[in-house]
Structures are given as structure tokens and as C-alpha cells.
Amino acid sequence: MGCCRRVESDEFHDLIKLCNPMALIPSADTVRNDVLDTFKNYQTTMQNLLQNSPGKISFALDGWTSPNVISFLGITCHYIDADWDLKDILVNFVDLSGPHSGENLANVFTKCLQDKKILTKILAIMTDNAANNDTFFKEFKKVCNENRIDFHHKRNHVRCVAHIMNLAVQEILKHIKAGEAQDEDSILENLSSGMISTNKVIPKVRSK
Incomplete structure (x- = not known):
């Protein structure tokens, strides 16, 4: 260090x-x-x-590359404890070697759960909608099958709602034509004109 x-x-x-x-x-x-x-x-x-922990455990994971081109995979877990309190824990923060392929992510995630001896407690996994995650789930399902763990690559896959909304908004914005940009003085002038017009209209409305 x-x-x-x-x-x-x-x-x-x-x-x-x-x-x-x-x-x-x-x-x-x-x-x-x-x-x-x-x-x-x-x-x-x-x-x-x-x-x-008394029940099953769900996980969330996301990978990204830092500005200095170092790849990471963050893994968090979420479960209900014996007092019925929701617990959120950072399980691992992995310095990824190799590509962000589904196979590589599946190997890293599997090793993390096996090292902590919690592979059999898995309930669901949340990810974004990147294409490599579809491969990740298929590869991880093979691991679960080998260990006789009930896990389905579609049924136990929770897709991130925030990421879905972000993709939807980006797609909508592609089809929206923005008007010509106005400079600051024009915007202020329009606002002032609007305020003056409103100030003239309101007394007339009140008089009626």
C-alpha cells in the first residue's frame, strides 16, 4: 500500500x-x-x-471503468434479518481483470459467493439492462444447476427500474426537436414582456 x-x-x-x-x-x-x-x-x-441470516439473500451488481481505465465490479446484498429489518451490505468491490463479458462476471460473482459460503442462500440478482448481463445469468444458472440450487436466469433476474427509465427517456429525447437556442438577453426580454402583459391583464380581470 x-x-x-x-x-x-x-x-x-x-x-x-x-x-x-x-x-x-x-x-x-x-x-x-x-x-x-x-x-x-x-x-x-x-x-x-x-x-x-434467517432467509434468502438478494444481490445487486454493477460494473464500470474508472477514468484511469481500471475496471471494477461492485456487489451488494439485501436481506431481512431476524428482527424484520432490511439489511444492505457491501459484499465485495472487485478489481476486474479481463473483459466485462458475461462469462467473466459470472466467474467473479460465483467465486465471491463461494468464498463466503452463501451460494445456496441466493434469491435474486438485480442488474442493469446491458447485453452482457443476459449472458451472465445464463452462465450463473449453469453453476446453480451444478450445485442443485433453484435459480432461473429469467425468473430470478430483477432489472433495474432506474436504468429502464433512463433508457426510455433517452429514446424519447431522440425524437424531440429542440427549438433554436436563445441568448440570455432574449430570454430575459421575453420574461419581462410576459410579466408586463400579466401585470396589465390581472387588474382588468379583477375589475370584472
Whole structure:
């Protein structure tokens, strides 16, 4: 973790000492170990929660590429606990290697669930409407069949409503012809004219 080396820079020390001259600044190795320990403890706690959840678990996943061309896959899970409270948990944030193909996504998602021993608890998966997700579901269905898990690539696929609405609006906008752009002065002049006309009309209406 090269970022942890920041705590050993002179600039960082000067900043902390300015805020609190008595502050004890840990070494980069200490920060690194603390971060990793916290992460491992969270993973253990999360895995126990999911394994002991009383019912099935639904998942949502989405992949994207950062501006510096690094691909990621985010995986969240959603379930009802023993107190009937809805729980939302970030399960994994994967640095993807290889293409965003349905096969690759299915392999990554399957490994995530197998590592946490919750593959058999799956209920449904929500994704957007990208074409690779259709392949993803077909590939994941094969995994479920091999493990005798009841999962259907259409019945257990929840499509993101927000993404569907976004696609619909974009399609509508393609067929809407926008008028010629007006400059700011013209817009203000039209507004002023409208206000003046309204101011003249309202008294006449009231007098009647």
C-alpha cells in the first residue's frame, strides 16, 4: 500500500503537528496493518451475518471503468434479518481483470459467493439492462444447476427500474426537436414582456 507511506512524509507530519503538537503519528507499516486487520475483521463479521441470516439473500451488481481505465465490479446484498429489518451490505468491490463479458462476471460473482459460503442462500440478482448481463445469468444458472440450487436466469433476474427509465427517456429525447437556442438577453426580454402583459391583464380581470 504505497498510499500508507504518506504518513511518513514531512508535509504530513508538519500538518498534524500544527493541529496537535502532542499527536503520535504511526508508521506506514502500522497504518497498513491496521487497515488490513480492520478489513479482515469486517469480512469475518459480514460472512457470519450472511451465513446466519434467517432467509434468502438478494444481490445487486454493477460494473464500470474508472477514468484511469481500471475496471471494477461492485456487489451488494439485501436481506431481512431476524428482527424484520432490511439489511444492505457491501459484499465485495472487485478489481476486474479481463473483459466485462458475461462469462467473466459470472466467474467473479460465483467465486465471491463461494468464498463466503452463501451460494445456496441466493434469491435474486438485480442488474442493469446491458447485453452482457443476459449472458451472465445464463452462465450463473449453469453453476446453480451444478450445485442443485433453484435459480432461473429469467425468473430470478430483477432489472433495474432506474436504468429502464433512463433508457426510455433517452429514446424519447431522440425524437424531440429542440427549438433554436436563445441568448440570455432574449430570454430575459421575453420574461419581462410576459410579466408586463400579466401585470396589465390581472387588474382588468379583477375589475370584472
